[in-house]
Amino acid sequence: MPSEDGRLVRFGPQVSGEAPIDRFGFKTHGLARMASLGLPVPPGFALSVDVCREYYSNGRILPSYLSDYLHAGTRYLETATGYGFGDPRRPLLVSVRSGSPVSMPGMMATILNVGLTRETLSGLIVRWGDPRFAWDSYRRLLENLGEVMGVDPALRDEALRSTLSAAGAREPSEMDFRALRDLSSAYERVLRRARGEPFPEEPRDQLLRAVRAVLDSWMSPRAQRFRERNRLDSSGGTAVTVQAMVFGNLGRDSGAGVFFTRNPWNGEPRPLIDFRLSVQGEDVVSRSRRAGRDDFERLFPELHQGLLRYGRRLEAEFHDMQDVEFTVEAKRLYLLQTRAAAREPLAALRVALDLEAEGRIGPAEARSRLASLDLGKIVVHEAPPDVDLLARGEPASIGVAVGMVAFSPQEVEELARRGPVILVRDDLTADDLGALDSAVGALMPRGSRTSHAIVVARQMQKAVVVNCPSVEVDPVARRLRVGDREVRAGETISLDGATGSVYAGKVDFRPKRPEELLGRARLIGLALA
Numbered sequence: 001m002p003s004e005d006g007r008l009v010r011f012g013p014q015v016s017g018e019a020p021i022d023r024f025g026f027k028t029h030g031l032a033r034m035a036s037l038g039l040p041v042p043p044g045f046a047l048s049v050d051v052c053r054e055y056y057s058n059g060r061i062l063p064s065y066l067s068d069y070l071h072a073g074t075r076y077l078e079t080a081t082g083y084g085f086g087d088p089r090r091p092l093l094v095s096v097r098s099g100s101p102v103s104m105p106g107m108m109a110t111i112l113n114v115g116l117t118r119e120t121l122s123g124l125i126v127r128w129g130d131p132r133f134a135w136d137s138y139r140r141l142l143e144n145l146g147e148v149m150g151v152d153p154a155l156r157d158e159a160l161r162s163t164l165s166a167a168g169a170r171e172p173s174e175m176d177f178r179a180l181r182d183l184s185s186a187y188e189r190v191l192r193r194a195r196g197e198p199f200p201e202e203p204r205d206q207l208l209r210a211v212r213a214v215l216d217s218w219m220s221p222r223a224q225r226f227r228e229r230n231r232l233d234s235s236g237g238t239a240v241t242v243q244a245m246v247f248g249n250l251g252r253d254s255g256a257g258v259f260f261t262r263n264p265w266n267g268e269p270r271p272l273i274d275f276r277l278s279v280q281g282e283d284v285v286s287r288s289r290r291a292g293r294d295d296f297e298r299l300f301p302e303l304h305q306g307l308l309r310y311g312r313r314l315e316a317e318f319h320d321m322q323d324v325e326f327t328v329e330a331k332r333l334y335l336l337q338t339r340a341a342a343r344e345p346l347a348a349l350r351v352a353l354d355l356e357a358e359g360r361i362g363p364a365e366a367r368s369r370l371a372s373l374d375l376g377k378i379v380v381h382e383a384p385p386d387v388d389l390l391a392r393g394e395p396a397s398i399g400v401a402v403g404m405v406a407f408s409p410q411e412v413e414e415l416a417r418r419g420p421v422i423l424v425r426d427d428l429t430a431d432d433l434g435a436l437d438s439a440v441g442a443l444m445p446r447g448s449r450t451s452h453a454i455v456v457a458r459q460m461q462k463a464v465v466v467n468c469p470s471v472e473v474d475p476v477a478r479r480l481r482v483g484d485r486e487v488r489a490g491e492t493i494s495l496d497g498a499t500g501s502v503y504a505g506k507v508d509f510r511p512k513r514p515e516e517l518l519g520r521a522r523l524i525g526l527a528l529a
Helices: 021-036 049-057 066-081 118-128 131-148 153-167 177-195 203-217 221-229 281-285 301-318 345-357 363-370 409-415 430-437 452-459 515-523
Strands: 008-011 044-047 094-099 110-114 239-244 255-260 272-277 322-329 332-340 380-382 389-392 400-406 421-424 441-444 463-466 471-474 479-482 485-488 492-496 501-504 510-512
Touching (some): 008 021, 021 044, 021 094, 021 239, 021 332, 044 066, 049 203, 066 203, 066 239, 094 203, 110 281, 118 131, 131 153, 131 177, 153 177, 203 239, 255 281, 272 281, 281 322, 345 363, 345 515, 400 409, 400 441, 409 421, 409 430, 421 430, 430 452, 452 463, 463 492
Parallel strands (some): 400 421, 421 441
Antiparallel strands (some): 008 044, 044 239, 094 110, 094 239, 255 322, 322 332, 380 510, 389 501, 400 492, 479 485
8 A cells, every 4th residue: 555645565465455557567567466466466555756867856865765665564464474684584575676657577676585695695595494595595686786886797797707606516506605705895895895885785875876776767778769769758757666585596495477468569369488596586587597497387387377366366456468587496486577568560469369369358448458559561471492591599570671680789779770780789789779679670599589679669560589409699890600601791691580580692572461350450440441
């Protein structure tokens, strides 16, 4: 329920009340709605966009009341969970996320595991009996806070490379607890050298820094570029959502995932789930640590059925296709976000028509949702039979693209002066989206089809292919390899985002109108060109 002045809202078990989108953003609005439905949502609280506006109107000085609000919010979380924020024996950890009234996937800061210190680490180890998990969570917090505190990523990356080499590991997921402890110590030294101060060991100091980082991220360069690209107002500000942590990195009975209740690029009424074992949520939606995904249905059949039930409940509640983030902690399922799913025009057409046929929306609402689309331009593409297939990955869009290969944002801008360009990166992050503006598509051999960056790429109607194990990218040599074949920067490839196919050279794709869907659109009164 909101506080008296409306700047603070709580959500979770035994809490009723609304969190209006214009005050608390889509994230908290969705969490409060799910909690009111009795769905498994970790308890949390949120600061309204008014806090962000006051922060900027006062020259980025935090409001004087903020500490009292954070204290009230954490007291609520302590009561709801039975754990204490800063308690060395039963530590409560929290996530701190942005939440603007307009969806901006992956554009602003997220800090996980806030409240974890050298002192509270022992309590986390006792709680779960897993020192590796505890040190993994601590090094993640060090990475998150180091980034938002302005530590040069090159310094952090050098510490990571050195520790990986000493441990004989390729990535942190292969490290034991001793190596993760060494990595955490290395990160602490980097932070001390870079900032001239030690890592904040007081949990409330960490929380205050994390909240400031989220507020600062509202005016970060990539957030501003996103709003400019989408013609969004910068004056609105972001809410700040603070939520009790649930842990997907606890081992083989835990993980994190993204669930689309329908296919976001073609609209087919089949769920699409990307899930990874033993990771925290940002590994799935932010930047991929490894290619591929784990079979959620096979690993957790009962939780899978529960997730599908929740998806149907959410579609009935919101009358639309949903994009849901979730975590499994020790075989328990938690929902961390729901929102109307970003979709391509073909998917928008099919979803609106299917929801109308299912009785979830009326014909007038279906027509309203499709009014901004140029239905006459919606096509699917087919490749001719004699094309030169180079590789096959996972489809991540409905579009196709033909263009010159570029391996960096700078190279995209250079080659775009000569013609269409396809960006090739092992994985796409939010920082690459400016370059994607100038490209016609993207190939990401290690990318995840449900990451925030890919969601935004689909909104930009770019052709995208991800997760191609056979493709090796060498950005230094500016080439990609598939077996004994090689494609260099400036050479042409073609992508089919609907099938995941990558072709050598230029392909003359054949456009085809989705006549069955267009016929259904006419039946509900839509006029087509």
